[in-house]
Amino acid sequence: MKLAFDARCENGKASSFTRVLELWRHAADVVGLEYTNWHDGFCNADVLLSPNSNIAPIKGPVKIAALHDANPLQPQSSSWLRRVPAIHVLKKAARNLQLNADYVITGTHFSKKSIGLAFPVLGDKLHVIPHYPSSIFTPGEIDYDLLNQYSLPANSVLFVSALHKQKNWDGMLAAWSALPSELRLNHPLVFVDSKNKVPRKTKPGNLIFTRRIDDQVLLNLYRSAKLMVFPSFAEGFCLPPLEALCSGCPVIASETTSMPEVLGDSIDYFNPFEMSSIMTTLEKHVALPRPTIKHKSAWSAELTGSKLLDLINNI
Known part of the structure; x- marks a missing residue:
């Protein structure tokens, strides 16, 4: 046909x-x-x-x-x-x-x-x-020159999603803001693809909002990040954390809707409705040395x- x-x-x-x-x-x-x-x-x-x-x-x-x-x-x-x-x-x-x-x-x-x-x-x-996940998302060397070109830091905590209420971006911000000051200083929070929707009341300290970036930049951001956090309340599939895992980036995510089905049992989950759950899981992973991630995607x-x-x- x-x-x-x-x-x-x-x-x-x-x-x-x-x-x-x-x-x-x-x-x-x-x-x-x-x-x-x-x-x-x-x-x-x-x-x-x-x-x-x-x-x-x-x-x-x-x-x-x-x-x-x-x-x-x-x-x-x-x-x-x-x-x-x-x-x-x-x-x-x-x-x-x-x-x-x-x-x-x-x-x-x-x-x-x-x-x-x-x-x-x-x-x-x-x-x-x-x-x-696209085949571009694989572990490998980090292009620091490319990250510098976009003024993007390494060793960051990543939030890759639109700033919609459903995505729980404000919960992400609150959890990161509650980290000890040394951890926040060493691991800036990067909101990807959200530059044009920065909330008015958001304080900018060690907090970065990017415009839309292409996959090559995103790949190097994943490879260089300390952790990717996906705190969404509800998802149909959740590609970004899967891309991050395939790029060698550690991930923590919500335990709700489709996330466990897509991401499997190789990551830590938290309850996105409980701030203490997000904060505890986030601080645990940010404080630990970055593990080597070798993720074999089922998709x-x-x-x-x-x-x-x-x-x-x-x-």
């Missing part, structure tokens, strides 16, 4: 959807799955695969779309009232998938289960096709490509 990737998301700024599309293309290449990219107009493919729930309003191909999580419905620190807009968007997406998608992809078994519980009408359409382009191939061959 002829496959086309719905590439309309590339018409705008880079996003998590463009990232997923890049991963799918590479996975397809690895397993020899031929495809074209569809942006607009007539589509002569048998299957049109979209990296989001925005299904193309065209007739003809079998339509496969993605719903990556049901995070607005998961326990979080923000009230239900504040999450009403996000829940409305999620319900609208689910309704669209119910009416217009033949199949729905999600990245983890946790996400499949939570989406199925929230929207039983999608249950029979749901299939798990996992993401994977790969070959696995994702084979899952895509199986789904398409069984349509």
Whole structure:
């Protein structure tokens, strides 16, 4: 069957959807799955695969779309009232998938289960096709000149995510701020990809906010960091901590939603709803010598490509 990737998301700024599309293309290449990219107009493919729930309003191909999580419905620190807009968007997406998608992809078994519980009408359409870390993320030498070019320190504590309430960035900041002053001085906190959203009340002392950086810079930041912390309340897959592990960076993460499924038993987890849990785990790892991390990821382009191939061959 002829496959086309719905590439309309590339018409705008880079996003998590463009990232997923890049991963799918590479996975397809690895397993020899031929495809074209569809942006607009007539589509002569048998299957049109979209990296989001925005299904193309065209007739003809079998339509496969993605719903990556049901995070607005998961326990979080923000009230239900504040999450009403996000829940409305999620319900609208689910309704669209119910009416217009033949199949729905999600990245983890946790996400499949939570989406199925929230929207039983999608249950029979749901299939798990996992993401994977790009092959660029490997252990190796650190390019300090590159880090200096971006004014990025080594030996830092990393937070790699957008500054959304769901990501628990304020919990991360509070936990780091509670470290002894010597540890904070030796291990500055770096928020990656958040320069344009710096909170007004945030004090800048030994605290760094970066703009979007490319994978080569991020790789060297991972390799040089003391620790990567991923305190999110809810995730559909959680690529950043997986990238960090593959780059040889120690990771601690939340014990909630999909994180244990993706990251396995090779890291320490904490309860993101309990500040004492975050603080204790953070201080323990920052105070200890940096361990050598040799992480063999269970997620790969070959696995994702084979899952895509199986789904398409069984349509």
